[in-house]
Amino acid sequence: MNGVFAQLNAALTGTIEGVLRSVVQVRDTTRGAGAGTIWHSDGLILTNAHVAQRGSLQVALQDGRVLPATVIARDDERDLAALSIDARDLPTIPIGSSRHLHPGQWVMALGHPWGVTNAVTGGILIGVGSNLPELQMPRRDWVVADLHLRPGNSGGPMIDVSGRLIGVNTLMTGPGVGVAVGVDAAKQFLRESLGARAADAVVHAADYV
Amino acid sequence: MSILQDLSNDLAGAVQTASASIVRVEARRRLAATGIAWSADGLVITSNHGVERDENIRVGLPSGETVDATLIGRDPTTDIAVLRTTASLTVPTWVETSAIKVGHLVLALGRPEADVQATLGVVSAVSGEWRTMAGGRVDVYLQTDVVMYPGFSGGPLISAGGQMLGMNSSSLARGVSLTIPAATLKRVAAALAAHGRVRRGYLGVSAQPVRLPAGLASQIGQETGLLLAAVEPDSPAEKSGLLLGDTLYTMAGQPIRQMDDLMAVLSGDRVGQTVTAGVVRGGQTVEVQVAIGERN
Numbered sequence: 240m241n242g243v244f245a246q247l248n249a250a251l252t253g254t255i256e257g258v259l260r261s262v263v264q265v266r267d268t269t270r271g272a273g274a275g276t277i278w279h280s281d282g283l284i285l286t287n288a289h290v291a292q293r294g295s296l297q298v299a300l301q302d303g304r305v306l307p308a309t310v311i312a313r314d315d316e317r318d319l320a321a322l323s324i325d326a327r328d329l330p331t332i333p334i335g336s337s338r339h340l341h342p343g344q345w346v347m348a349l350g351h352p353w354g355v356t357n358a359v360t361g362g363i364l365i366g367v368g369s370n371l372p373e374l375q376m377p378r379r380d381w382v383v384a385d386l387h388l389r390p391g392n393s394g395g396p397m398i399d400v401s402g403r404l405i406g407v408n409t410l411m412t413g414p415g416v417g418v419a420v421g422v423d424a425a426k427q428f429l430r431e432s433l434g435a436r437a438a439d440a441v442v443h444a445a446d447y448v
Numbered sequence: 449m450s451i452l453q454d455l456s457n458d459l460a461g462a463v464q465t466a467s468a469s470i471v472r473v474e475a476r477r478r479l480a481a482t483g484i485a486w487s488a489d490g491l492v493i494t495s496n497h498g499v500e501r502d503e504n505i506r507v508g509l510p511s512g513e514t515v516d517a518t519l520i521g522r523d524p525t526t527d528i529a530v531l532r533t534t535a536s537l538t539v540p541t542w543v544e545t546s547a548i549k550v551g552h553l554v555l556a557l558g559r560p561e562a563d564v565q566a567t568l569g570v571v572s573a574v575s576g577e578w579r580t581m582a583g584g585r586v587d588v589y590l591q592t593d594v595v596m597y598p599g600f601s602g603g604p605l606i607s608a609g610g611q612m613l614g615m616n617s618s619s620l621a622r623g624v625s626l627t628i629p630a631a632t633l634k635r636v637a638a639a640l641a642a643h644g645r646v647r648r649g650y651l652g653v654s655a656q657p658v659r660l661p662a663g664l665a666s667q668i669g670q671e672t673g674l675l676l677a678a679v680e681p682d683s684p685a686e687k688s689g690l691l692l693g694d695t696l697y698t699m700a701g702q703p704i705r706q707m708d709d710l711m712a713v714l715s716g717d718r719v720g721q722t723v724t725a726g727v728v729r730g731g732q733t734v735e736v737q738v739a740i741g742e743r744n
Binding site for chain 1: 450451452453455456457459460461462463464555557561563564565566567568569594595597
């Protein structure tokens with residue numbers, strides 16, 4: 240019998256293969272590496288502010304290229320940063336919404352935990368919102384899931400089963416709970432901080448919804 | 449749609465189905481705990497350790513409304529408490545734990561805030577009856593690897609179909625997620641509704657298992673008994689004539705080989721009864737009539 244489990248595995252790997260092309264590694268000469276997501280095909284990378292500390296940054300793409308990156312916007316409070324690299328026609332990730340998520344739905348996180356590149360962890364959505372227990376930091380729209388995040392996952396994408404970006408992996412609470420900044424907060428961050436160029440990028444990304 | 453999308457939708461659907469019966473229990477200073485609708489006329493079952501105060505208890509309903517609740521009773525040994533509200537509740541579907549197999553996907557749900565939250569896991573172990581550290585009898589040992597997110601205690605473990613399997617507690621054992629099965633919830637809730645507490649028999653002895661002398665062991669037909677290492681003054685044991693140094697080997701017709709055997713005999717329905725105890729005293733077997741008291 241071609242069991243449900245086998246079908247599930249095939250579907251999981253299919254989704255992951257589609258998304259991985261848009262996952263980058265963000266290297267910081269002093270602090271090690273985090274992850275990032277290609278938001279716009281002309282070289283706009285979304286990551287955590289704590290991954291993009293000051294200093295010289297490099298972005299490693301899945302095609303092997305390693306390019307210097309510039310921080311073009313950052314918001315320490317939301318823990319988000321936008322990087323620019325000199326590249327075109329990059330594979331982007333479909334942008335979802337963090338507002339229409341349901342507790343219990345399957346989600347996955349991609350990144351490079353402890354430097355292991357392109358690792359995936361999966362789980363279900365615990366909840367979303369700004370007033371979750373033990374996460375009382377203001378002004379943040381959290382996406383909380385029962386999956387593992389480790390150093391090196393930060394800045395990478397959290398996705399739904401269709402491979403759409405729903406959050407930016409940011410921190411963990413307890414051993415088995417991963418927390419992402421909701422993608423809606425990222426849209427707002429880009430609109431607010433990058434003006435015309437980001438507006439363009441956000442609209443472009445919104446075409447995929 | 450892909451099977452992955454189907455799975456994801458089914459999980460979210462199961463959460464939504466169950467959430468109609470899941471309430472928030474505000475009865476401690478810090479974070480609220482979770483409760484499950486127990487009867488349509490307003491009873492709620494929750495974890496005892498989440499109910500830190502006996503008064504000023506509030507219950508948050510799935511509708512978003514918050515109502516007053518009174519404490520019917522609590523059983524610390526199984527970590528169960530029952531509350532009464534005047535709300536009309538949606539009672540969930542409970543399923544027998546006999547249908548559960550190791551490896552099944554299950555969800556743990558909680559409502560420490562307004563919305564229901566969920567974590568996923570697999571059933572790690574299922575076996576028979578066990579006793580908690582505090583001595584409570586739980587009908588089925590059900591262990592999962594679900595993450596108990598803060599405020600999840602008192603919430604349900606549900607099947608992939610959205611049916612309730614039991615109530616989760618993070619305080620019964622450290623480091624593992626255990627679920628109290630529906631059978632135990634029913635038994636304890638009935639006792640709490642009738643007496644406000646779970647009655648337990650009491651003797652007033654401390655004891656330890658010892659090997660019986662070979663001759664007696666073959667005569668009695670068991671290898672071990674319980675040596676009474678202390679008998680409290682004015683206790684039911686002392687009043688019945690049990691002595692320090694007696695070795696208890698049978699009670700109410702049940703062989704007593706170890707502590708669990710004695711605990712099982714001292715169940716709530718034996719309170720006030722007089723039963724026959726068989727003891728080894730001075731190398732001889734003696735029968736003693738023992739009146740079982742109630743543990744406070």
